[in-house]
Amino acid sequence: MRNNSTIFHAPLIAVMSLSMLLAPGARAEGNRAASLGGHAAELEQVKRGYEIVPSGVQLNLAGKNRVLVGLGSYIVNTVGCNDCHTHPSYLPGGDPFMGLPEMINFQQYMTGGRQFGPVTSANLTPDGTGKPAGLTRAEFIQTLRTGHNPNDPPGQILQVMPWPTIGKMTDRDLAAIYEYLSALPSLPDNPAPGP
Ligand code: HEC
Numbered sequence: 156m157r158n159n160s161t162i163f164h165a166p167l168i169a170v171m172s173l174s175m176l177l178a179p180g181a182r183a184e185g186n187r188a189a190s191l192g193g194h195a196a197e198l199e200q201v202k203r204g205y206e207i208v209p210s211g212v213q214l215n216l217a218g219k220n221r222v223l224v225g226l227g228s229y230i231v232n233t234v235g236c237n238d239c240h241t242h243p244s245y246l247p248g249g250d251p252f253m254g255l256p257e258m259i260n261f262q263q264y265m266t267g268g269r270q271f272g273p274v275t276s277a278n279l280t281p282d283g284t285g286k287p288a289g290l291t292r293a294e295f296i297q298t299l300r301t302g303h304n305p306n307d308p309p310g311q312i313l314q315v316m317p318w319p320t321i322g323k324m325t326d327r328d329l330a331a332i333y334e335y336l337s338a339l340p341s342l343p344d345n346p347a348p349g350p
Contacts, residue, residue: 197226204229204335209237211261214338223327227335230328234321239276242268242345265336268345271315278344279336287336296329 204225208214209232216224231237237244241264245251249258267278282289289306290298298304302318303311324332 197222200229201225204232207232209259209261209264211259212264213340215340216338219338220334223331223334224338225335226328227331227333230324230332231335236265236279239269239271239315240265240267240279242266242276242347242349263342263345265339266342266345268348270348270350274314275348276316278342280339281337281341283341285337285341287333287339292330292333295333296326299324299329299332 201222202225205228208228214224237259241260243260243263246258246260246262249255249260251257265279267276269276277288279288281287287295290304294305298313299318300322302313302316302322304313322329
């Protein structure tokens with residue numbers, strides 16, 4: 156099986172690396188791939204996204220785009236926002252690194268409070284008006300793209316937060332993250348921050 160699939164994929168890889176050398180060609184290849192299989196692949200991610208919403212987290216789907224919520228869950232819960240934005244990340248007895256069945260700390264899910272020296276991760280749950288981290292969608296996307304929250308003083312740049320990589324996602328992916336975070340329960344900032 157393994158050998159067969161290697162042989163089968165070899166010409167495909169050759170074609171792909173050739174088109175990578177030619178930037179516009181690579182872009183065309185991406186567009187073609189997206190139109191051929193993109194839709195089905197995304198639906199698979201949406202489905203998985205709903206499966207991996209941490210147990211105990213009640214989503215509020217009223218008025219939300221359900222495809223984007225599912226895609227956003229897929230991204231947020233596989234990329235690792237939880238590692239830094241939920242503190243502690245796991246419930247007592249639910250730390251997978253201790254060989255235990257995972258139980259994400261749903262009570263503080265995405266309420267921030269993890270300290271990195273002088274920097275503390277932000278509460279990403281919706282504020283009283285339903286805006287995650289208090290940001291409109293445009294502000295949210297701008298913050299992740301540039302590392303600068305337009306509500307912060309000029310020149311202030313998010314530290315520790317991996318915006319240089321996360322900010323390279325497509326507009327649709329960032330909008331999906333936003334839609335998912337909008338559907339989370341609104342919670343106060345983590346009352347017990349720590350490292
Ligand atoms: C390595 C740890 C880490 C990871 C992983 C991480 N963040 Fe952050 N994030 C932070 C920290 C720390 C801050 C606060 C930075 C500061 O105040 O300078 C922050 C800030 C933010 C902010 C700005 C909030 C505001 O009020 O300005 C947003 C939005 C955000 N993170 C979203 C995300 C999302 C979405 C993910 C996952 C896709 C993610 N973060 C993954 C550490 C992280």
